[in-house]
Each structure stands twice: as C-alpha cells, then as structure tokens.
C-alpha cells in the first residue's frame with residue numbers, strides 16, 4: 001500500500017505509532033534529511049480513514065522538504081499527523097513526544113492545525129526535538145504569523161517589480177482573502193507602504209477593523225477572488241486556485257500566504273496560461289518557518305531572522321526570471337530548484 005501510494009516519493013521513513021494506554025495513533029513521515037533533521041509541524045485531525053492520514057503525512061512532509069530547502073535552512077522535511085480522538089490530553093501528547101524521541105532527532109515537530117504552543121510544552125517533557133514553544137517577544141521564535149507576513153510583503157514587492165515594473169506600493173491595489181494572523185499583519189504593512197486594499201474575511205470584526213484603521217474596501221467572501229486589482233493575496237484557505245477560480249481572476253499577480261493554493265498540479269499551468277504571475281506559496285510564506293527554525297536551531301536573534309526573511313525577495317525574483325526564460329510555470333521552477341537542493 002505504502003510503496004504504491006501516489007504521494008509516496010521515496011520518503012526516507014514512514015513511522016506508525018500506536019499506544020494502547022493513551023489511544024495515540026500517529027504517523028510521522030520523514031521525507032528527506034539531506035539538509036538536516038526533518039522539520040515540519042504536527043496536525044491533529046479527524047481523518048476519514050488511515051489512508052487519508054497517510055496521504056496527508058506523505059504530501060505535507062514532501063512539501064516541508066521543498067519549503068525548508070528553498071528557505072535556505074539546514075533542515076530536511078517531515079510531518080506528523082495524529083488521528084484525532086475526543087480528548088487531546090497530556091498523556092496522549094506525552095506519548096507522542098516519546099514517539100518523536102524514538103526517532104533520535106530525525107524528526108523535529110512544531111504546531112500545525114489542531115495543535116497549540118501549550119501542546120508543544122507538553123510534548124517537550126519527553127523530547128527536545130520540538131519547536132514553536134512560547135517565547136519572549138524579543139527572541140526569535142513564538143507566533144510565526146508576523147514573520148510570515150513580512151516575507152509575503154517582500155514577495156509581493158518582487159512580484160510587482162517583475163510584472164508591473166513597480167518599485168514601490170504607492171497606489172498598488174492588493175486584494176487580501178483572510179485577515180488572520182498573517183493577513184492582518186500583511187494588510188498593515190501594505191497600508192503603511194501606500195497600497196490600496198480590498199479585503200474579505202468571514203469575521204466581520206476583522207474586515208471592519210481593516211476598513212476603519214487601514215481604509216480598506218470590504219468585499220464579499222464569495223467575490224474576493226475575482227476582485228479587479230493588481231495583486232490577489234490568498235491568506236485564508238488552501239486550494240483556492242482551481243479551474244473555475246482561475247478563469248475568473250482579474251489580477252496580473254497572485255501572491256499570498258495560504259499553503260497549497262493550487263488545487264491540483266494542472267492549476268499552475270492554468271495560471272501561467274492566463275498570463276498571471278504566481279508566487280509559489282511555500283517560497284513566499286517561508287518567513288514563519290525561518291523564525292521557528294531559528295528558535296529550534298538556537299541560531300539567531302530577531303535581526304538574523306529578519307535578514308533571512310529578506311532573502312525571500314531575491315529568491316522569488318530568481319524564480320520569476322527563470323520561469324520567463326524557460327517558459328515553465330513558476331511552481332514547476334520552484335519544485336525543480338527545491339529537488340536539486342535536496343539531492344533528488
């Protein structure tokens with residue numbers, strides 16, 4: 001079953017854990033340790049089947065290899081999934097910590113969907129291969145949202161320079177889907193830089209705040225993806241770019257934080273065919289992982305994290321130029337660069 005799974009990519013290891021006493025059922029997928037320990041968050045999720053959990057672990061761990069490599073980090077790619085049960089208690093998290101410890105540092109965990117920074121402190125009772133712990137504001141680490149927003153801001157700047165020959169944001173119109181941890185911080189930066197904003201969120205208090213404090217126009221959540229603007233910045237959900245939404249886009253650039261924006265690999269080519277510049281999600285949204293990695297590796301203060309995030313801008317410029325020169329879509333160019341970096 002595993003070797004034939006569509007998302008199996010000669011992963012270095014796929015580890016299944018079950019603990020009778022606590023009810024833990026988890027999969028840790030180690031895609032690559034070529035550049036360092038396989039780092040990637042843990043997802044606590046109600047999967048329809050064990051197969052669905054495996055698919056998620058395989059796909060997400062490969063994505064982390066690409067993301068960490070393109071972020072210039074000395075880290076490989078891995079991901080854990082815990083099959084949800086009613087209670088996520090300390091005993092279950094400690095059992096998961098022991099599972100991580102049994103891999104002797106090959107895999108390093110952090111938060112993902114369904115996990116909190118408090119959960120990381122419980123896991124840390126059993127293993128030191130954990131990051132994303134609560135930290136003081138001055139240190140590197142902690143909530144990655146603002147760091148991700150900083151990288152997305154710089155990535156959008158690379159995109160408007162490449163596509164619109166613009167060196168600044170004055171009057172550049174950005175439509176943002178989702179004003180959460182990343183989207184709101186991004187909106188604040190763009191507003192401060194002179195951009196015009198259109199925003200949408202399912203929480204009316206967030207859009208109201210953006211309208212009041214940032215002069216943003218508010219769009220309906222069903223209309224935001226088709227807003228006529230210079231840039232669409234998806235900062236809410238994955239899989240927003242599919243055949244129908246791509247056909248309805250009214251922007252020359254898509255550049256946002258959301259993971260897995262392309263619903264299928266074919267959608268990268270669809271965006272390209274429409275002449276729209278797409279900033280590959282795992283390259284532009286790497287600010288958070290750069291911040292988390294600095295914490296885990298103990299390799300840096302806030303200034304060095306800022307310097308590492310700044311490299312997202314030239315990295316994207318390189319991807320855009322290569323894609324233009326080769327006639328390939330930007331997602332394909334980024335994947336190829338990442339695979340070269342991880343020796344595949």
Ligand code: NAD
Nearest residue numbers: 144145148178179180181182201202235236257258259288
């Ligand atoms: P968040 O949960 O803080 O914010 C998401 C926001 O999107 C919320 O305000 C939510 O109300 C809104 N939203 C949900 N559905 C929506 C819809 N249909 N239309 C409009 N708005 C909708 O999440 P976040 O941490 O800001 O992350 C945003 C995206 O970026 C996610 O896809 C996440 O995986 C990705 N990402 C986040 C980070 C990070 O550092 N937080 C890093 C990399 C990638």
